[in-house]
Amino acid sequence: MKRKDFIILFWVSLATTLIFFFLSTEEKNLENFSLTLLISAMYSFVIGIGNGLINDFLNKKMPWSEATTKRAVLSIVSILIANFILVYFCNYINFVIIQKEATAEMFFSGKYNFTNWFMINVALLISAFLHAKGFMEELKKNTKKEVVEQKLIAKSANAQFESLKNQLDPHFLFNSLNVLSSLIDENPNQAQKFTASMSKIYRYVLEQKDKELVTVEEEIEFAKTYCELLKTRFEDSVDFEFIVEKEDLRKFVVPLSLQLLLENCIKHNFATSSKPLLIKVFSENNTLCIENNLQARELIKESAGIGLANIVQRYALLTKENVFIEKSEDYFKVKLPILLGKPKIVFEKIEDGDKAYKKAKKRVEEIKGFYSNLISYCIVIPFLIFINLTTNSRNHWFWFPLLGWGIGVATHAFQVFGVGESWQEKKIREIMNKNRDNGKI
Incomplete structure (x- = not known):
């Protein structure tokens, strides 16, 4: 104490x-x-x-x-x-x-039985108050702590997501300038065209990088434009193939994911006119696949790993769907989840925390109601017994409110502490989990 x-x-x-x-x-x-x-x-x-x-x-x-x-x-x-x-x-x-x-x-x-019994009820009144007070203080502290934790998680996720998106600017610019630098020496005319096209593409990068998701159609159109830049440099050494179902075009993917994966294909594979690099972009089972024939080159400098890691992390912050990578002796494939809507799993944790707080607050109100009922019972019943025994000690009518109200208090306790809606919810959840484990759901 x-x-x-x-x-x-x-x-x-x-x-x-x-x-x-x-x-x-x-x-x-x-x-x-x-x-x-x-x-x-x-x-x-x-x-x-x-x-x-x-x-x-x-x-x-x-x-x-x-x-x-x-x-x-x-x-x-x-x-x-x-x-x-x-x-x-x-x-x-x-x-x-x-x-x-x-x-x-x-x-x-x-x-002294009556005196003892009366004092016990007064003591129970004090005890009920102390335990109810302790419960409400602890629950209030825990719910506030949970809401704060959820908000911190959401803020951290927001900051992480922004950090990942901010990697795209320097990453795209650095790779594009490398390509431009190579073209200046190899083909100055193509370098001029590349510069003009790059300005258009970089405008798209600036527009889309702040978005959480973009439509597959937007990403495909941007990827095609970016492929034209790559064709400018590599000409017949690289071929591109786009086969995406129409119903998938209005769905969503992480912005600039295709551009990053296309860069990876060029960066990690050699391409010549005799052995061209074929890059396919197609939809398959609610995924957007980027596949290339494997012609791995030996890199003098170890890759920073920004591209693919960036995509994986951004998907992890937005959805439970995973990015899949397949590799064999002949091909390398990355499968991006195609999302039906714009999920905000991490960012909704603030709202989830508020909902949890409201639910906990409702729970506190229910238990406060029970303790108020119990306290009233402990005050009124002894008073009725005292009135009954002092005015008419032969006719013990106090048993009727004592038992009737007592049954009500007991029923209220069962409803609040387990045998009510909360018990039904637990039982339903238990049966659903059991059926899911048995493969029935």
């Missing part, structure tokens, strides 16, 4: 002392005030510290966030047992030792 808890218990003791001293004490003197304060402090600190220690122990061994239902059941059982013992202990100290109103035999004979 914390220091503030002891301060609260002190103020509770003082408030209780003032109430009993001015309403119940006939002789209002310092001695009676001190005695009332001693008794009130005993009840407040023994019951308060006892329940606080139990709550702290359960928080360490079984936090609310890890096993809510088990923790709720264990809390109810523990506070019933603990408060029964604590109240009997305090009443024995009060009536037998401090006030000396009864002997030990009289106390356990049943004369």
Whole structure:
């Protein structure tokens, strides 16, 4: 327990002392005030510290966030047992030792059963409040922590995605200038055409690099334009073939992915007029395939690996679909997933975190409702019993609200802590997982 808890218990003791001293004490003197304060402090600190220690122990061994239902059941059982013992202990100290109103035999004979029972209900009220307060504080802390974590993940993913996209500018420019440098020496006229075409293509790069996804049609058109640049340099040494289904043109791929893969084909393979490099771009089973006949060249300088790695990472940030790579003695193929829409899996984690927070908040409201019901029960029922026994002790009508309302509280507990919609959802999920494992779904 914390220091503030002891301060609260002190103020509770003082408030209780003032109430009993001015309403119940006939002789209002310092001695009676001190005695009332001693008794009130005993009840407040023994019951308060006892329940606080139990709550702290359960928080360490079984936090609310890890096993809510088990923790709720264990809390109810523990506070019933603990408060029964604590109240009997305090009443024995009060009536037998401090006030000396009864002997030990009289106390356990049943004369003080009503007093004990009444005090137990008051103690249960305090315990229910402490456990409900502990639950709400922990759940609020955990849900806020989860939302913060989700937002940090999403921000990190956004930053990573932006970093990957920003690699495209220098990467494209560097490779294009290398090609242009070669053409200046080999064919100045072609170099001029290449420069004009490169400006158009680079405009597309600047337009598309900030997008998460582009249509297959846009990417194909850009790839064809880029292939014309490559043909300018390699002429008959490189051939290109585009076969894409019409229904796939309106679907989506990562922008500039084809351009990066086409660069890889040229970079890692030699091409001559006698042994031309054939690059095919075609759609197959919801994938966009880029395939070339394998004519691997020996690279003097090790590749930086920006192209293919960039594509793989950007797909990983946007979808669960994987980029597949196939390699044999004759060909090298990369399969890019064709997406039906514009998924934003990572970027929706902020919204998911907000939904999780709203769901947790709703859960808190449900449990607050249960504890409010339980607290009301613990307050009203003892009051009704007191009224019944003081006005008409022969006719015990208090059993009707005690049992009727008690059944309602028990039903409410089952609904909140497992035997309600949450239980049904768990059971449905369990059956679906079982059927999925057996191959029925």
